[in-house]
Amino acid sequence: MNIGEAAAHSRLPAKTIRYYEEIGLITPLRDLNGYRAFRSSDVHKLSFLGRARALGFSIEDCRTLLSLYEDQGRESAEVKMLARNQLTEVDRKIAALQAMRDTLAYLIDCCAGDHRPDCPILADLGAEAQPERSGATKRTV
Amino acid sequence: MNIGEAAAHSRLPAKTIRYYEEIGLITPLRDLNGYRAFRSSDVHKLSFLGRARALGFSIEDCRTLLSLYEDQGRESAEVKMLARNQLTEVDRKIAALQAMRDTLAYLIDCCAGDHRPDCPILADLGAEAQPERSGATKRTV
DNA sequence: GATAGGCCTTCCACTAACGGGAAGGTCAAG
DNA sequence: CTTGACCTTCCCGTTAGTGGAAGGCCTATC
Numbered sequence: 487m488n489i490g491e492a493a494a495h496s497r498l499p500a501k502t503i504r505y506y507e508e509i510g511l512i513t514p515l516r517d518l519n520g521y522r523a524f525r526s527s528d529v530h531k532l533s534f535l536g537r538a539r540a541l542g543f544s545i546e547d548c549r550t551l552l553s554l555y556e557d558q559g560r561e562s563a564e565v566k567m568l569a570r571n572q573l574t575e576v577d578r579k580i581a582a583l584q585a586m587r588d589t590l591a592y593l594i595d596c597c598a599g600d601h602r603p604d605c606p607i608l609a610d611l612g613a614e615a616q617p618e619r620s621g622a623t624k625r626t627v
Numbered sequence: 628m629n630i631g632e633a634a635a636h637s638r639l640p641a642k643t644i645r646y647y648e649e650i651g652l653i654t655p656l657r658d659l660n661g662y663r664a665f666r667s668s669d670v671h672k673l674s675f676l677g678r679a680r681a682l683g684f685s686i687e688d689c690r691t692l693l694s695l696y697e698d699q700g701r702e703s704a705e706v707k708m709l710a711r712n713q714l715t716e717v718d719r720k721i722a723a724l725q726a727m728r729d730t731l732a733y734l735i736d737c738c739a740g741d742h743r744p745d746c747p748i749l750a751d752l753g754a755e756a757q758p759e760r761s762g763a764t765k766r767t768v
Numbered sequence: 769g770a771t772a773g774g775c776c777t778t779c780c781a782c783t784a785a786c787g788g789g790a791a792g793g794t795c796a797a798g
Numbered sequence: 799c800t801t802g803a804c805c806t807t808c809c810c811g812t813t814a815g816t817g818g819a820a821g822g823c824c825t826a827t828c
Contacts, residue, residue, distance in 0.1 A: 490804070500805090505786060519794060521805055530753065537752045542727045545785070555749045565748050566740030573731045576724050583721045586683045590714045599707030607706050608696045611678045612671065631775070641776090646815060660823060662776055686814065 492524040496532035503532060511535060511549060542576055543568075633665040637673035644673060652676060652690060683717055684709075 493500045506512050512531050515523040538548045554560045596606040634641045647653050653672050656664040679689045688709060695701045737747040
């Protein structure tokens, strides 16, 4: 199977597949003409990688997950720990984004957004460092 | 004011400040010895940048915001539009992360996480492409 | 005066995870 | 034979900085 077909099956771009080979995540065979020859196990791994990446696992996490996947004697505890760490990380990111979101929404709500130059958004961004003023702006940042 | 002091006041690393100068976001003066000399307006801009970045605005957005901030005749509508786009972007990211989170939490919940090799997380990652099986796993990915 | 340390400078390399595009080889169809 | 769709490697670019080396400057101390 050539790279194009492998890409179609795994739903990964060919560029990504070449990259994954380069960093040693997969090692497809080679045809006599130099073309990569993907076995179904390779395509399977690629799909695995695509799913793990879609769950936000880093490449290095994926490398570990893949080796655990291949290791028939692994303990599920190790995988669960990885997943839990990933969940924590995702939660952290969500919380950070949520804080941004709230501040942004608040500022947008304050801004008239018309032809006048007065803008609470810029005013807030440019405000002096927070010397613990009471109730001026909702400064989450 | 030297870069160390500017860093302390703006709460940005010196490295970041040098980078911001390099890409033209600020242009501090120079002392005779070659040291950067930051005016209070420079430090003010740096704080502005720190806040805008903390809200998730890209460097290029920050460049625009800064120029709008300096432009006394700007229309607040333009700023509001930028902020709204940013809000949309943040919402998009939150939604994506939330989907990951749900799938991860589900998989973690399914996994015994003990010394046994059976692991639903790996099983799910490695499952065949979704041929619309009914009720097998909760595949969000 | 010498030296130590703590600043500051520039420059280069590196990060994550690819994407774009050039230059060129291969293959099947018409 | 040519065309067009594949494939190959190689190199550069992305975002927003971070790390480190080599070296200059400044102040204090011995």
